[in-house]
Amino acid sequence: MSEAIKTAAPVEGEPMPAELKTAEIPTRRGPAPGDPEFLGALRDCCRSLLAEGHVQRIIAYRETPDSLRPEVAFFASPEETGDLVWDLFCNTNICKYLLDYRTFEGRIGVVVKGCDARGVVQLINDMQIPRDKVEIIGICCPGQIDPAKVESAAGEAWVSRVVAGPDSVEIVTEEGTEMRVPLESVLTDRCLSCRKPNPPVADVVFGEDQKGRISDEVFEQIAELERMSSAERDAFWNRHFERCIRCFACRNVCPACSCTKCVFDQQEPDWLAGERNQANQHFFQITRAVHVSGRCTGCEECDRVCPVGIPLRLMNKKLWKDVKDLFDSPLPGTKLGVRSPLVMWDPKDADSFE
């Protein structure tokens, strides 16, 4: 992708340290998920990072009795890594936890998928955490499974475990029945259109590069919305915004939302009043979307966590499409040392002012 803007425009603020300006291609590769050696190798890697003092904490996942829902876990010592897990149910994007370690003395290892890794890079680019404080343990992600889809496929029966193959998964129920469904039918929505499943920056990588799944569905939906009349779009978004319960989960998980004091929490002036009316719902939704534009990594973690199914991706991806159209910059989080296109400028920028 062209980086004309980056070089043409004087970049203000702190210059990026020179050593961060090139993308890092890791040389160490481990076995791929699905390989019988994989989990052992991942645990060994994490264990030795802790044991040798390269990192003082590892943020990853831990097994739980409910195999569809592993927990995010924070490993402080090599002995704890025995129940560290990484499988196709590690849906939670853990990059945001790095912000809890802003003042932590020591380095932090993060076990990340492609989408999580972009979040890590974005936090680094937004100067939230220095690159050298993070050990990026990347995994080329074959796609994650949505536990709700598995459960609904199993119907009334309770799922005991899921064995994933390359194209299909086997669902085993507590009653011992087994069924096989296509992998695509239980993948999370975001994985169904994921173009970048490989960590763009990492210190060690597990697996060979994955192809991802190229689907234009989201952009087609956006184009369809763009073709509507103002009134139709108004009705479309009113219907969705009305449902928002303002739990702020979409903000709290977002790697582009890193302000220490969020405008929505501000009380004087109270930019976002507590009253649930369309005016305030719009204020919240538009402000959130605009504020992350140019820095949204397209991880769709916000879509995943939204309990009421607001199609946040239709806003985030629309903004990304426009930002890319107008300023031709790379997808946020895919390159170290890139600043948000909205905090840069070029005298030759397109001009919509009259």
Place this chain on the structure above:
Amino acid sequence: MAEKLVTSEGLFTMVEKLLGRAQVTAPREENGIAVFGPVNSAGQVELDGPLPVIPEKSVVFPQSETLLRMDLGGEVPKVEAVEPEGEQVILGVRPCGLQAFARLDRVFLEGAFVDPQYRRRRDHTLIIALTCPTVKRSCFCRAFGYGPSDGSGADLQLTRLPGGSFHLETLTERGGEFVAEMEKEGIAGLTDAGAEAGSAARAEKARVERLAERSAAAVSTEGVVEGLDGMYDDPYWAQLAERCISCGICTYLCPTCHCFDICEKARGPEAERYRCWDTCLFSNYTLMAGGANPRPTVRERLRNRLYHKLNFFNHRYGEFLCVGCGRCVEHCPTNIDIRKVMAKAAARSRAQGVSVNG
């Protein structure tokens, strides 16, 4: 009380009739998600779906509601209380929702202060319950001593029968009046339930109770309150809080969470006071003027919520504030599971028991 049989077309007609005279709230589907929300045509009602994400409470305790209207322009400010208006019907309330209403009643209606808004809404809401058509893995109602066929607290209860019709039971006088009214209107497909329909309904209820039985084996309330009594300063809360993102999902989706904030809005000389949902998981909740915050971190906030559900409320009202609907279990973005907290507390109380006894 009376038992009726109503075809799904009959029920459809009944809802259409209701729409003209009351605000109807029912499960409906939005973008693939089941929510409780106002409906404006019977076609929107979706009774076979999963437990709706947005809980029933919004009918008696809306996300925001106006309390006072003020005109401060004149010499003497005018202030007038706003009363909720009209009749409401909530259709398809699950047994856990009924239990939740009972908890909310205690909070808003018991004691010296009776909340007028809540009272008015509650009195003007007809509750039509639904025997749960499915039981999710996250459901743990049985741990709290009731199950997916328990209609107590409702005016009427629907049970979907295998053939597609509904068994309709009247449980209160108000429910009876409603059915009589519908009969007077001559709803096609609304008939007396014969012995056959009655036994089909009992069989269906037994079936879903069996499904719920599975969770009863996994979750128990035994020792939870006692265990928590001694766990307030346990490092466990910090561990849980480490991954909690402090969002509003578990509280806003919880059918019994009832915290609110009172705010004002002024436009020129006119002003309004309203209340809106608030949650103890937000840092602003306990933030005081001057910047002090008695619950400064997620640890204190998350602990507060879990204690309120599983301990504080018990000490005050003698029952749990959690009714086991499983919404927080299913929707927590970081898989924080209140059932595990219960198990942890129970284990603690067992351990304490051992040390006390010998």
Place this chain on the structure above:
Amino acid sequence: MPVNESAAAEAEMMTEAEMTTDGASGAGADAGTGTWEPRIVAFCCNWCSYAGADLAGTSRKQYPANIRIVRVPCSGRINPQYILRAFQRGADGVMVAGCHPGDCHYTTGNYYTRRRFSVVQRFLEYVGLHPDRFSGHWISGSEGEKFVQTAREFTEKVRSLGPNEKMRDVL
């Protein structure tokens, strides 16, 4: 009040007091005469468009009374939230105006403005606001005439759309 400190407060005051009480200008839903006049909020840079408006005033060129100006130290100070707030509190149209590219008093402020608002403009349209309700302009301190012209045209466009309901949060 130092101008850079007061921009948000000024926007707030403008929308709260002047917008809702209808000011002296007679714009807004005029109960007295039954005629509706659009309310327009113009966020103007202190060094250029605000001066342009001033110049229009001193040289006795009339711009429509529908326009309520909120002065900002630089167009770069205009936060997208200001736009939303104006619509919330009753604006039927919002204008953003700054120095011509290259002429910003702070050298580059308006370059940021241009990027920010080209994105915001498209997005407001996308969420269902009529595109004619929001516009951006470059108007220098000597372009009193352009200010008047722009204000008139924009007012007429908004007038033809009628009152804005989207995002409105009045009592």
